[in-house]
Amino acid sequence: MVAEVALIGGSGLYVxxxxxxxxxxxxxxxxxxxxxxxxxxNGKAVVFIARHDKSHGTPPHKINYRANIWALKxxxxxxxxxxxxxxxxxxxxxxxxxxIPDQLLDFTKNRxxxxxxxxxxKVVHVDFTRPFCHSMSELLLSCAPEANLTCHAGxxxxxxxxxxxxxxxEIKMYGMLGGDxxxxxxxxxxxxxxxxxxxxxxxxxxxxxxxxxxxxxLSHREVHDYVKSAExxxxxxxxxxxxxxxxxxxxxDCDCQRALWEVGGFKL
Numbered sequence: 001m002v003a004e005v006a007l008i009g010g011s012g013l014y015v016x017x018x019x020x021x022x023x024x025x026x027x028x029x030x031x032x033x034x035x036x037x038x039x040x041x042n043g044k045a046v047v048f049i050a051r052h053d054k055s056h057g058t059p060p061h062k063i064n065y066r067a068n069i070w071a072l073k074x075x076x077x078x079x080x081x082x083x084x085x086x087x088x089x090x091x092x093x094x095x096x097x098x099x100i101p102d103q104l105l106d107f108t109k110n111r112x113x114x115x116x117x118x119x120x121x122k123v124v125h126v127d128f129t130r131p132f133c134h135s136m137s138e139l140l141l142s143c144a145p146e147a148n149l150t151c152h153a154g155x156x157x158x159x160x161x162x163x164x165x166x167x168x169x170e171i172k173m174y175g176m177l178g179g180d181x182x183x184x185x186x187x188x189x190x191x192x193x194x195x196x197x198x199x200x201x202x203x204x205x206x207x208x209x210x211x212x213x214x215x216x217x218l219s220h221r222e223v224h225d226y227v228k229s230a231e232x233x234x235x236x237x238x239x240x241x242x243x244x245x246x247x248x249x250x251x252x253d254c255d256c257q258r259a260l261w262e263v264g265g266f267k268l
Contacts, residue, residue: 002076003038003045005245007238008068010084010185010205016048018239027071032064034071041239044246047075051082051185060162060184066112069192074268078257079136079199079245082189083238085223086157086181086204087166089174089213095226097150097206098237099181100140101157104131105174106187109161113188115195115266124195126259131190135254136201139244147237149230155180157202159187168212175210182210197266199256203237205230 016022019039026035037048049068052058072080086099093099116124137153144151158174160166162184166174174182181204193200207226208214216222227234260266 003047004076004078005044005242006047006049006072006075006077006080007242008049008051008080008082008189010051010082018235019046019048027074029067029070029074031067031070034064034067036071036075041242041246046242046246047072047077051084051189061108061110063185065188065192066115069189069196069198070115070268073196073198073266077198079133080193080201081136081140081238081241081245082186082200082202083234084183084185084202084204085207085227086183087171087208087210087214087218088181088206089158089171089210090155090180091213093152093155093180093206094150095206095208096230097152098144099152099155099157099204099206100132100137101181101186101202101204102130102132102134102137102154104157104159104186104190105177105179107158107160107174108187111161111188113191115192122263124260124263126191126195128191128194131194132201133199133252133254133256135252135256136199136245139248140201140203140241143237143240143244146240147233149233149237157186157204158182160184165218166211171210171212181206194256194259195266197257197259199252199254205234 016037022039158179
């Protein structure tokens with residue numbers, strides 16, 4: 001099976017029921033086996049990966065990001081729409097809002113970040129000036145009104161190691177550095193997608209205000225409840241995204257799929 005479009009689902013979001021002819025499958029990679037769901041929308045192939053696995057049993061710092069991205073590349077994917085949840089550092093971004101970030105700050109600590117570690121592959125330094133595909137971001141924004149979602153264009157996604165929530169002092173610091181939302185899964189996922197020369201965009205559902213901003217202690221239950229309350233709108237939004245991605249021309253006006261042209265491109 002070859003699929004050009006994939007969705008990576010975040011906390012509490014499992015969407016294959018919207019697919020036609022959905023079937024669970026697995027694929028081997030140099031980094032381990034990856035489980036995914038293959039299906040169709042309007043007769044065209046699409047792939048779904050549950051980032052935390054189907055039962056949400058994998059915490060952010062233990063996700064096998066390299067295996068997931070490698071698997072999607074092997075399946076022929078060129079466009080990845082990645083969903084996640086996030087806390088807000090910005091009073092203008094409220095729980096229930098959707099944010100399509102255009103920049104990120106990386107505060108992760110112990111994750112494999114690259115396919116090019118100087119062992120099996122030579123060292124390569126990929127440009128990451130714009131960490132998210134601007135062409136895909138524009139497409140996502142066009143899908144929000146029909147889903148009746150309040151959607152914010154742009155913003156700085158701060159990625160932390162997790163699995164704990166942040167301290168109030170950390171949230172204050174991230175805000176001072178220009179952060180708008182904070183999550184635990186954007187890195188190295190976005191980095192690896194760029195190395196693999198794939199268009200990648202994140203859309204984050206704000207589920208809570210950050211520590212020290214929120215009036216209440218943070219809880220995983222709060223995150224889960226907001227995902228459930230927004231699920232119907234999110235599913236409309238996601239289906240629109242996938243349909244539009246499947247309909248768009250193969251060539252885009254971004255450089256994501258040519259990120260490694262200087263070294264002859266990315267090879268599996």
